[in-house]
Amino acid sequence: MLSFLIRRLSVVVPTFLAIAFLTFVAIRLVPGDPIEVRTGERGIAPERLALLRHELGLDRPVVVQFLDYLRGLAHGDFGVSISTKEPVLREFFTLFPATLELALAAMLFAVILGVPIGVVAALKRGTVLDYALMGTALAGFSMPIFWWGLLLILFFSVDLGWTPVSGRIDLLYYFEPVTGFMLIDSLLSDQDGAFLSALAHLVLPTIVLGTIPLATIARMTRSAMLEVLSEDYVRTARAKGMPPFRVVGIHALRNALIPVVTVIGLQTGMLMGGAVLTEHIFAWPGIGSWLIESIERRDYPVLQGGILLVSGLVILINLMVDLAYGALNPRIRHGR
Amino acid sequence: MPLLEIEELSVDFKTSAGPFRAVDGVSLAVEAGEIAAVVGESGSGKSVAMLAVMGLLPWSATVSAKRLAFDGKDLLGIAPRQRRRIVGRDLAMIFQEPMTSLNPCFTVGWQIGEALAVHLGLSKAERRARTLELLHAVGIPAPERRLAAFPHQLSGGMSQRVMIAMALACRPKLIIADEPTTALDVTIQAQILDLLVRLRDETGTALVLITHDMGVVAETAERVAVHYAGQKVEEQDVRSLFRDPHHPYTAALLAALPERATGRMLPSIAGTVPGAFDRPPGCLFEPRCRFATARCRDKAPPRQGAIAGFALCHYPLAEGRPVGHPDPDAGRERAA
Ligand SMILES: Nc1ncnc2c1ncn2[C@@H]1O[C@H](COP(=O)(O)OP(=O)(O)O)[C@@H](O)[C@H]1O
Ligand SMILES: [Mg+2]
Numbered sequence: 285m286l287s288f289l290i291r292r293l294s295v296v297v298p299t300f301l302a303i304a305f306l307t308f309v310a311i312r313l314v315p316g317d318p319i320e321v322r323t324g325e326r327g328i329a330p331e332r333l334a335l336l337r338h339e340l341g342l343d344r345p346v347v348v349q350f351l352d353y354l355r356g357l358a359h360g361d362f363g364v365s366i367s368t369k370e371p372v373l374r375e376f377f378t379l380f381p382a383t384l385e386l387a388l389a390a391m392l393f394a395v396i397l398g399v400p401i402g403v404v405a406a407l408k409r410g411t412v413l414d415y416a417l418m419g420t421a422l423a424g425f426s427m428p429i430f431w432w433g434l435l436l437i438l439f440f441s442v443d444l445g446w447t448p449v450s451g452r453i454d455l456l457y458y459f460e461p462v463t464g465f466m467l468i469d470s471l472l473s474d475q476d477g478a479f480l481s482a483l484a485h486l487v488l489p490t491i492v493l494g495t496i497p498l499a500t501i502a503r504m505t506r507s508a509m510l511e512v513l514s515e516d517y518v519r520t521a522r523a524k525g526m527p528p529f530r531v532v533g534i535h536a537l538r539n540a541l542i543p544v545v546t547v548i549g550l551q552t553g554m555l556m557g558g559a560v561l562t563e564h565i566f567a568w569p570g571i572g573s574w575l576i577e578s579i580e581r582r583d584y585p586v587l588q589g590g591i592l593l594v595s596g597l598v599i600l601i602n603l604m605v606d607l608a609y610g611a612l613n614p615r616i617r618h619g620r
Numbered sequence: 621m622p623l624l625e626i627e628e629l630s631v632d633f634k635t636s637a638g639p640f641r642a643v644d645g646v647s648l649a650v651e652a653g654e655i656a657a658v659v660g661e662s663g664s665g666k667s668v669a670m671l672a673v674m675g676l677l678p679w680s681a682t683v684s685a686k687r688l689a690f691d692g693k694d695l696l697g698i699a700p701r702q703r704r705r706i707v708g709r710d711l712a713m714i715f716q717e718p719m720t721s722l723n724p725c726f727t728v729g730w731q732i733g734e735a736l737a738v739h740l741g742l743s744k745a746e747r748r749a750r751t752l753e754l755l756h757a758v759g760i761p762a763p764e765r766r767l768a769a770f771p772h773q774l775s776g777g778m779s780q781r782v783m784i785a786m787a788l789a790c791r792p793k794l795i796i797a798d799e800p801t802t803a804l805d806v807t808i809q810a811q812i813l814d815l816l817v818r819l820r821d822e823t824g825t826a827l828v829l830i831t832h833d834m835g836v837v838a839e840t841a842e843r844v845a846v847h848y849a850g851q852k853v854e855e856q857d858v859r860s861l862f863r864d865p866h867h868p869y870t871a872a873l874l875a876a877l878p879e880r881a882t883g884r885m886l887p888s889i890a891g892t893v894p895g896a897f898d899r900p901p902g903c904l905f906e907p908r909c910r911f912a913t914a915r916c917r918d919k920a921p922p923r924q925g926a927i928a929g930f931a932l933c934h935y936p937l938a939e940g941r942p943v944g945h946p947d948p949d950a951g952r953e954r955a956a
Contacts, residue, residue: 524708530738
């Protein structure tokens with residue numbers, strides 16, 4: 285177990301360095317720097333531009349800037365936002381709960397629906413139901429997030445008026461964040477209707493963000509289940525006279541979940557990409573919206589720090605998936 | 621009344637190339653406490669016939685029989701719920717591949733205990749005590765330590781012992797053992813066969829032993845049914861079968877035993893068991909039979925009486941000579 289962790293961590297450090305370097309260079313390749321973007325079309329006197337650049341250290345060679353950045357990172361310093369003058373790390377942790385809440389809700393939605401759909405499709409393989417479920421899953425899998433989000437907003441928010449269009453909660457309610465999770469904070473605030481409002485705001489973004497993982501999990505569960513159902517040990521379970529819910533729900537599903545958990549983990553990593561778009565569509569004040577705004581402002585410290593932190597998160601999730609995989613699969617756990 | 625009654629059991633598979641009869645009018649009666657063997661080359665329909673008894677065939681199989689009953693209870697029209705009260709409790713089965721027949725995700729103790737919980741409703745402490753007793757009975761050393769073992773930590777022989785313990789859990793009246801030693805090393809094979817015979821002697825559990833190995837039959841069984849291409853071609857008690865086989869196929873199987881080999885080469889039966897699409901029109905063994913005549917080729921053979929071992933043959937053997945054969949010395953030159 286320990287050696288496993290050490291092996292994994294030895295890969296993590298070079299990965300981090302590579303990500304840090306690539307983002308650092310890539311964002312500087314985009315035309316316009318933080319100062320030009322702020323002055324816009326009015327333009328700026330060249331002397332003043334040079335002065336402001338010098339203040340931000342942007343006039344130094346990129347390599348020097350990068351080494352400086354690395355030195356900061358080594359001390360846990362992710363820099364300060366150019367536009368808000370707030371430390372990047374603090375902004376990240378202020379906004380992160382909103383993204384986490386959305387991602388968790390989306391993943392929960394995807395797992396709770398995806399696993400049973402996959403199991404049912406496997407049990408009914410070759411029937412109309414199977415084709416219907418898997419056809420829908422394929423459609424969901426290839427759904428463009430932006431288009432899907434707008435479609436849902438048009439239908440549920442504009443036509444039916446059931447759900448709010450944007451934000452995390454009605455402006456009527458205000459309370460200081462305690463956990464940063466709107467669902468929990470609204471309950472703690474004791475204000476009538478706050479929780480329901482938070483919930484209503486969460487529904488559409490959850491569906492939009494959860495659709496691709498839902499489809500992927502359903503398809504993966506189906507194929508894993510089909511494979512497992514023909515295994516000898518499933519026949520043994522039936523030969524023991526076990527009822528179908530034990531044969532399918534315990535003996536088969538427990539084995540089928542091993543590959544499914546891997547997929548869930550990979551999807552959680554990819555969710556961060558989808559979250560950026562989803563947050564943008566629904567004006568959800570999380571990491572995604574923060575990063576998109578920072579691109580517009582060319583806020584270099586936020587972009588390089590934010591992307592590095594998100595990558596760290598994805599790496600952490602993948603590490604946790606590997607650990608969960610070991611916990612689920614006795615053969616891995618005992619190091620064979 | 622026999623414990624297990626199989627009368628004219630047939631199993632048809634729907635395959636993409638049309639229907640295929642894997643078991644063709646097979647009969648077998650097993651008395652309480654008896655050891656009966658079903659012997660035949662691979663592909664003779666032995667497994668399929670027994671899976672039909674257990675109700676473990678896939679949906680693509682159609683089972684028909686004049687009578688199929690266990691302990692006086694009809695198994696043909698039985699509701700799945702009723703069947704699960706018998707299967708795994710009074711009627712148990714162990715399989716050819718012990719390593720894949722145990723569920724890799726659960727401990728040995730859990731898998732044995734499950735049957736005790738579901739069928740007998742034993743408490744946790746009772747299950748543990750009974751499981752230890754069972755592991756001890758099947759000759760597993762240090763049973764306390766094996767309770768928490770996962771299947772991948774066991775050898776093939778140990779896995780088969782666990783399978784036997786699991787089959788014995790609810791004190792069944794009959795165990796069907798489908799090639800229980802085929803996948804094991806030779807030394808382990810003998811141990812497992814000894815164990816099965818000893819358990820029968822101690823508990824009075826009847827045993828149907830499926831095998832392709834006449835040597836195994838000689839060591840364990842009391843009565844033998846010989847299967848070929850889905851049909852029963854002969855049935856006798858073991859001693860008379862070895863002394864005077866009545867079907868040419870049985871004679872050929874016995875001649876292929878290593879201890880009966882006369883030359884330096886181990887004799888084997890030329891050709892293979894016919895499959896779905898190369899079934900001869902008359903006697904199914906005709907293409908490989910050294911006594912075959914035009915009649916054997918054109919006409920399905922009759923079932924002989926008890927005195928000729930119920931042989932399914934036009935010219936059943938008596939003391940090695942085909943009775944009623946147009947050329948009584950037939951096959952001699954080839955046999956020599
Ligand atoms: N699910 C199935 N679908 C189609 N054919 C099958 C199926 N299971 C077994 N068979 C066929 O039935 C025949 C008998 O198989 P089996 O009972 O396993 O033989 P044995 O146990 O005597 O070696 C074989 O020809 C096999 O190919
Ligand atoms: Mg078989």
